[in-house]
Amino acid sequence: QVQLVESGGGLVQAGGSLRLSCTASGRSFSNYGMGWFRQAPGNERDFVAAISWSGGRTYYADSVKGRFTISRDNAKNTLYLQMNSLKPDDTAVYYCAATTLGFSIERTAFGSWGQGTQVTVSS
Numbered sequence: 001q002v003q004l005v006e007s008g009g010g011l012v013q014a015g016g017s018l019r020l021s022c023t024a025s026g027r028s029f030s031n032y033g034m035g036w037f038r039q040a041p042g043n044e045r046d047f048v049a050a051i052s053w054s055g056g057r058t059y060y061a062d063s064v065k066g067r068f069t070i071s072r073d074n075a076k077n078t079l080y081l082q083m084n085s086l087k088p089d090d091t092a093v094y095y096c097a098a099t100t101l102g103f104s105i106e107r108t109a110f111g112s113w114g115q116g117t118q119v120t121v122s123s
Contacts, residue, residue, distance in 0.1 A: 001112050002026045002098050009094060009117030016086050016121070022079040022096030022114055030054075030074040033103040035110055036081045038092035038119075045095065045107060049081060052103040059105050063089075086121045093118050 008020040020036070035050040049060045049070035058070050069082040079096050094117050097110035104110070 004114035006117040020081040029077040032098040040092040
């Protein structure tokens with residue numbers, strides 16, 4: 001399995017930006033489809049964005065479309081989530097995840113997860 005470590009979370013005002021990173025180690029990163037999920041207190045872990053193993057295909061939740069951008073650098077074993085125009089509703093713990101499928105948006109398809117990074121957006 002691949003090991004994942006997120007970074008880049010923090011406190012930001014509404015309208016601001018953050019970039020999350022997820023560094024992978026272990027098995028070959030480029031073999032995995034990747035995704036970002038988030039979980040707010042009392043809520044389930046929700047899908048945010050996904051990217052195919054090559055980076056050629058992406059998909060976003062409606063709630064973040066046009067504001068967030070997922071990308072990956074296979075040479076650096078790193079996944080990114082650029083978050084712009086942040087809203088208080090974006091406050092959550094953000095998790096990166098890996099799937100052995102080339103691409104998926106289904107939470108149950110992801111077998112490797114990071115520990116999460118907190119994003120807090122103040123109004």
